[in-house]
Amino acid sequence: RSVTSDLDRDSISEYACQRRTTLKNYNQKFTDAFEILAENYEFNENKGFCTAFRRAASVLKCLPFTIVQVHDIEGVPWMGKQVKGIIEDIIEEGESSKVKAVLDNENYRSVKLFTSVFGVGLKTSDKWYRMGLRTLEEVKRDKNLKLTRMQKAGFLHYDDLTSCVSKAEADAASLIVQDVVWKIVPNAIVTIAGGFRRGKQTGHDVDFLITVPGSKQEEEELLHTVIDIWKKQELLLYYDLIESTFEDTKLPSRKVDALDHFQKCFAILKVHKEREDKGNSIRSKAFSEEEIKDWKAIRVDLVVVPFEQYAFALLGWTGSTQFERDLRRYATHEKKMMLDNHALYDKTKKIFLNAASEEEIFAHLGLDYLEPWERNA
Ligand code: CTP
Ligand code: MN
Ligand code: MN
Numbered sequence: 209r210s211v212t213s214d215l216d217r218d219s220i221s222e223y224a225c226q227r228r229t230t231l232k233n234y235n236q237k238f239t240d241a242f243e244i245l246a247e248n249y250e251f252n253e254n255k256g257f258c259t260a261f262r263r264a265a266s267v268l269k270c271l272p273f274t275i276v277q278v279h280d281i282e283g284v285p286w287m288g289k290q291v292k293g294i295i296e297d298i299i300e301e302g303e304s305s306k307v308k309a310v311l312d313n314e315n316y317r318s319v320k321l322f323t324s325v326f327g328v329g330l331k332t333s334d335k336w337y338r339m340g341l342r343t344l345e346e347v348k349r350d351k352n353l354k355l356t357r358m359q360k361a362g363f364l365h366y367d368d369l370t371s372c373v374s375k376a377e378a379d380a381a382s383l384i385v386q387d388v389v390w391k392i393v394p395n396a397i398v399t400i401a402g403g404f405r406r407g408k409q410t411g412h413d414v415d416f417l418i419t420v421p422g423s424k425q426e427e428e429e430l431l432h433t434v435i436d437i438w439k440k441q442e443l444l445l446y447y448d449l450i451e452s453t454f455e456d457t458k459l460p461s462r463k464v465d466a467l468d469h470f471q472k473c474f475a476i477l478k479v480h481k482e483r484e485d486k487g488n489s490i491r492s493k494a495f496s497e498e499e500i501k502d503w504k505a506i507r508v509d510l511v512v513v514p515f516e517q518y519a520f521a522l523l524g525w526t527g528s529t530q531f532e533r534d535l536r537r538y539a540t541h542e543k544k545m546m547l548d549n550h551a552l553y554d555k556t557k558k559i560f561l562n563a564a565s566e567e568e569i570f571a572h573l574g575l576d577y578l579e580p581w582e583r584n585a
């Protein structure tokens with residue numbers, strides 16, 4: 209390998225916000241393995257190893273070449289002893305026995321299966337596992353279990369919700385959201401954030417930010433009106449509206465994974481499919497109305513943001529999760545600043561730093577700007 213690539217590896221930052229990470233991943237074999245191990249550590253509440261493997265996966269995603277020998281990762285940050293061991297195994301054997309053991313592990317498999325249901329988290333999964341339950345059928349059969357409204361929706365729409373949302377479906381959802389929001393507030397800004405803004409072709413949900421330039425009054429009622437209209441149109445399969453808890457005197461959160469305080473709605477939308485066979489009489493005769501399900505249940509997150517916080521919300525809701533964690537860690541440790549989805553605070557100068565765009569936030573932090581599609585860390 210050339211000297212240049214050695215130098216390149218030495219200059220890779222330990223922070224994802226200083227690495228341009230596109231969707232082109234030359235090391236998926238390794239990053240998939242790390243993410244399985246990280247997930248298993250998360251299930252077992254081993255935060256240290258979980259973070260170590262998440263960071264290792266994240267950093268390998270920015271390498272412009274495929275790792276073929278151990279020498280290739282010299283100088284790359286976050287390549288600890290455990291991580292190196294897994295890389296060696298995969299280079300030598302083509303796979304890692306540790307990863308295989310996790311994939312075969314009964315607890316991992318059950319928790320993975322249970323958490324695939326919308327509304328089921330680690331706590332519930334653990335409980336079900338300790339009760340001896342192993343399959344979704346067993347969970348459904350257990351009449352003593354009290355399912356939440358969210359979990360009931362999760363089971364009801366399980367197949368739809370576990371099949372990936374395509375770009376076309378995200379666009380269809382986007383039209384539905386824009387249509388209703390603009391009916392209520394014509395000058396509202398509706399933006400897709402999350403994975404789709406980073407250029408991904410599929411996702412597990414569609415994330416929307418909604419803001420109204422200049423206004424405060426209209427914002428508060430907006431989501432309530434959206435929900436009322438969708439209910440009447442019978443497009444809402446599930447929703448949970450969370451009111452804003454934001455206080456503008458508060459400093460940004462210290463936690464890397466803190467939840468924000470925006471008014472938001474976690475919903476399942478009924479998105480009608482594009483009918484390619486419209487007017488095809490042979491098909492219409494072969495299937496009765498009931499037999500054709502011409503819609504798909506799609507998870508959408510709607511977040512209502514005060515206009516002056518819009519840049520911070522957009523930066524926070526675009527992700528990736530690993531990018532966001534490193535951005536906050538960078539702000540805290542390298543700049544003595546506090547960043548969250550609402551604001552940026554300079555602890556040295558004791559002032560809030562305003563921003564009207566993501567570019568301005570990067571500039572406040574002394575970072576080169578990364579485009580959304582370069583944030584796939
Ligand atoms: N996010 C957040 N607060 C939440 C939920 C999400 O700030 N309560 C941020 C996360 O940092 C994440 C982004 O919003 O990076 C999008 O979240 P999510 O939809 O979970 O992830 P995606 O990157 O969109 O991936 P997917 O395709 O699986 O939806
Ligand atoms: Mn998403
Ligand atoms: Mn989401």
Ligand code: MN
Binds near residue numbers: 541
């Ligand atoms: Mn620290």
